[in-house]
Amino acid sequence: MIPSAFEYERATSVDDAIAKLAATGGTGKLIAGGHSLVPLMKLRLNEPTTLIDIARISALVGIRERDGLIEIGAGTVHHDVATSALLGAQCPVVSDTAATIGDPQVRNRGTIGGSLAHADPAADYPAMLLAVDAQIHLQGAGGPRVVAAEDFFQDLFTVDLGPDEIITAVRFAPVRAAAYAKLYQRASRFAIVGVAAALEVTDGAISAARVGLTGALSSAVRLSGVETALVGQPATAATVATAATGAGAALSDVSADLHASEAYRRAMVSVFTKRALEGALARLSA
Numbered sequence: 257m258i259p260s261a262f263e264y265e266r267a268t269s270v271d272d273a274i275a276k277l278a279a280t281g282g283t284g285k286l287i288a289g290g291h292s293l294v295p296l297m298k299l300r301l302n303e304p305t306t307l308i309d310i311a312r313i314s315a316l317v318g319i320r321e322r323d324g325l326i327e328i329g330a331g332t333v334h335h336d337v338a339t340s341a342l343l344g345a346q347c348p349v350v351s352d353t354a355a356t357i358g359d360p361q362v363r364n365r366g367t368i369g370g371s372l373a374h375a376d377p378a379a380d381y382p383a384m385l386l387a388v389d390a391q392i393h394l395q396g397a398g399g400p401r402v403v404a405a406e407d408f409f410q411d412l413f414t415v416d417l418g419p420d421e422i423i424t425a426v427r428f429a430p431v432r433a434a435a436y437a438k439l440y441q442r443a444s445r446f447a448i449v450g451v452a453a454a455l456e457v458t459d460g461a462i463s464a465a466r467v468g469l470t471g472a473l474s475s476a477v478r479l480s481g482v483e484t485a486l487v488g489q490p491a492t493a494a495t496v497a498t499a500a501t502g503a504g505a506a507l508s509d510v511s512a513d514l515h516a517s518e519a520y521r522r523a524m525v526s527v528f529t530k531r532a533l534e535g536a537l538a539r540l541s542a
Contacts (some may be wrong), residue, residue, distance in 0.1 A: 259297035263306040268510050270315055273422055276308045278397055281421050286310050286424050288331050289356070289366040292374035301484055316369070316424060318344060326350075326430055330369025330423040335360070337368060348539070349452060353384040356438050358445050372408070375415045375475065377511070378446035381411050382476030384436055386468030387452035390428040396421035412474040421489035433457065435535025436462040437528045439471070441515050447471035450522040451479075451537035452526065457491045457540060467529060472510050472521045481527055496533035503529045 263364065267273035285304035287293055289310045296302040310316060316331030319340045326347055327338060337354035342474050357363055357371075357380055371381050372392065385392075387404040397420050401429050408416050418424065434454035438447050449471045456464040465486040467479040484540045487498035504510070504525030513524040 257298050257300060259294075260300060260303045262297075262304055265306060266309040267313060269313060270422060270424060272311050273308055273313065274420065275395060276306075276472060277422070278348055278420050280304075280306045280308075284308055286422060288316075288370050289333065289362075290370075291362055291366040292370055292376065309504070310422070311367075321346075322427075323374055325427045326431065328348040328368055328426045330372075330425055331367050332369075333432065334358070334366050334368065334371075334418075338363060340530065346430035347388065347428070347434070347464070348385060348430070349388065349431065349436055349454065349536075350428075353380050353436045353452065356380055356436070356440075356445065356450075368426060372426070373423055375409055375413055376446065377412055377474050377476075378441070378448070378450075378471045379476075380436070380438065380447055380450055380470060382448050382472035383447075383468035384452040385426065385428070385456040385479050386476055387432050387434055387436075387466045388428040389466055390426050391453075392427040393427065394421045395424050396495075405477060409475045409477075414475070431456075431537045435532050435534045435539060437531035437535060439524050439528055449528050451525070451528040451532040452528070453536045455486070455533070455536045455540070456490065460491055460494070462489055462491050463484045469525065469529075472504070472507065472525055474509065474511070479503055479506075479525075479529065486533075490539060492539065493534065496537060497530055500526050500530035502526060502534060 284306035316329045334354045334357045354368045388403045412500040431454045436452040452468045454466045465483045468474045489495040505524030510518045
């Protein structure tokens with residue numbers, strides 16, 4: 257199908273993008289890579305009157321270390337996240353997750369901010385950001401604000417992002433002992449089930465655990481039951497196997513579609529939780 261008619265404007269700065277967005281009165285949309293928005297426009301499921309291009313705003317692009325945290329600009333493309341030397345050395349779960357997204361064409365155009373704003377229930381970044389306890393930085397007419405990843409993802413395609421706001425960056429503390437495990441939908445490479453796990457270990461025992469899930473529910477969530485089962489236990493393969501058992505059975509409202517039944521997804525949540533936790537353990541000695 258062909259999208260409905262729209263105006264096109266290019267923003268030169270974050271402030272300019274916010275002003276242009278406000279001028280549309282709620283009928284405009286931001287676009288960077290466009291891999292989430294354009295398909296919806298072609299199906300006329302989204303009909304913005306104005307597209308505001310933010311792809312060339314330099315302040316939104318880049319991966320850097322700042323005050324002990326890693327910051328990824330919202331306009332950074334997946335390929336740059338996947339191939340970042342900084343992430344590979346300090347927080348490889350982030351680059352690993354980006355490398356699973358789509359295909360080379362998608363990874364070279366799609367952006368982390370666009371993916372987060374769209375919040376597809378099968379997207380990869382949300383589970384990973386939950387696991388690394390990320391903060392999502394926003395800016396709008398009312399100024400900047402910060403939202404924890406756990407509070408940002410709210411429901412199906414629904415996030416804590418105002419109509420006049422733009423995602424500017426994602427920040428998180430580096431985590432070495434973390435991994436992402438994903439059951440691919442073969443055509444789209446979206447996650448039928450995706451699990452990201454991050455562990456903190458003190459004197460051989462798990463002192464903290466964060467496990468994020470995508471693909472199985474209407475939005476990404478933390479597997480709090482698995483986390484509770486891990487804390488205080490020895491950092492061993494037996495511990496993670498026990499904690500992962502039944503992870504899927506504890507969930508409510510598990511999705512079912514042509515790619516996977518509810519029962520299959522529940523089973524795969526446990527399988528891929530175990531794999532993610534095993535990957536996190538393996539990085540403890542890497």
